[in-house]
Amino acid sequence: DSGVTQTPKHLITATGQRVTLRCSPRSGDLSVYWYQQSLDQGLQFLIQYYNGEERAKGNILERFSAQQFPDLHSELNLSSLELGDSALYFCASSVDPSGRNEQFFGPGTRLTVL
Amino acid sequence: AQTVTQSQPEMSVQEAETVTLSCTYDTSESDYYLFWYKQPPSRQMILVIRQEAYKQQNATENRFSVNFQKAAKSFSLKISDSQLGDAAMYFCAYGSSNTGKLIFGQGTTLQVKP
Numbered sequence: 712d713s714g715v716t717q718t719p720k721h722l723i724t725a726t727g728q729r730v731t732l733r734c735s736p737r738s739g740d741l742s743v744y745w746y747q748q749s750l751d752q753g754l755q756f757l758i759q760y761y762n763g764e765e766r767a768k769g770n771i772l773e774r775f776s777a778q779q780f781p782d783l784h785s786e787l788n789l790s791s792l793e794l795g796d797s798a799l800y801f802c803a804s805s806v807d808p809s810g811r812n813e814q815f816f817g818p819g820t821r822l823t824v825l
Numbered sequence: 826a827q828t829v830t831q832s833q834p835e836m837s838v839q840e841a842e843t844v845t846l847s848c849t850y851d852t853s854e855s856d857y858y859l860f861w862y863k864q865p866p867s868r869q870m871i872l873v874i875r876q877e878a879y880k881q882q883n884a885t886e887n888r889f890s891v892n893f894q895k896a897a898k899s900f901s902l903k904i905s906d907s908q909l910g911d912a913a914m915y916f917c918a919y920g921s922s923n924t925g926k927l928i929f930g931q932g933t934t935l936q937v938k939p
Contacts (some may be wrong), residue, residue: 713869745928754916754929767924799868803927810858810920811877814927816870 714738715817716733723823727791732820736783736804742766743785744805744814745777749798760785761808792824827852827908828921831930838907839938846902846933848917859893859900860919860927865913867937873915876900912937 714737724730736743745757756769760779766775771777774792779785789796799821828851839845850859872912876893878885882889888908892901904911917930 743926746927754932756926756928759924759926763879767921769926801870803870805925808925810922810925812925813872813875814925819868 713815713817715734715802715804716801717820718767719815719820720726720818721821721823723825724792725825726792726794729788729825730792730822731739732787732789732800732802732822734785734787734804734817735783736802739795740804740806740815741783741809742805743779743783745771745785745787746801746803747798748801748816749795751795752798755803755811757787759808766808789822797822797824826925827854827857827919827921827928829916829917829928829930831933832932833933834867835934835939837936838904840907840909842907843903843905844907844935846904846915846917848900848902848930850900850917850919852919854921854924854931858916858922859891860904860920861889861891861900862916862918862929863913864912864932866914872918874902884899891911907937908937911935 716735742761748754757771759767777787799819802817805812857877863871888905914932918927
């Protein structure tokens with residue numbers, strides 16, 4: 712158990728819908744990362760937050776947005792869902808935003824868009 | 826932009842034998858970190874080993890060791906005395922020192938034969 716929790720574990724929805732994925736980082740970790748793992752794109756970095764502020768952005772679609780709240784949990788919002796958004800979404804956390812610290816990954820949320 | 830390449834989609838090793846997984850990367854940064862992550866069928870991402878780019882000494886963790894060749898931008902993982910539990914997908918990852926975001930290779934599926 713990494714100490715990072717993600718809810719829900721599985722999500723099945725239809726095209727055009729909107730969903731919210733939730734992540735609670737390890738106690739004491741201020742930095743949160745979101746990654747997407749799909750068959751055709753592999754593992755991709757989406758976005759990073761540190762202590763409530765956006766720190767780095769990767770290949771995140773405009774239909775996707777995220778935020779980190781004062782209690783440090785983070786939410787990833789996916790809207791106007793398409794079939795290609797079906798993937799495993801990971802949240803990871805670390806103590807600070809530098810690369811020197813290990814990122815601890817949550818179990819992931821498997822999103823299926825029908 | 827940084828890239829990570831794993832040229833071996835699949836590898837196979839006999840139990841108790843040694844196997845080496847290859848990884849190359851490209852970057853213009855001088856300060857960075859390299860990681861190997863293991864993803865078993867449960868899909869949980871587990872850190873296997875990490876290497877700081879400024880350290881010349883190769884990292885080791887029990888049966889796992891790396892061969893870090895900075896000039897060649899090569900970062901291979903050696904697994905000694907392979908065990909059935911080592912069967913998994915292995916990802917090589919580049920960690921930016923500034924942001925900490927991870928850039929992953931395509932992954933290598935390791936099969937361990939009894």
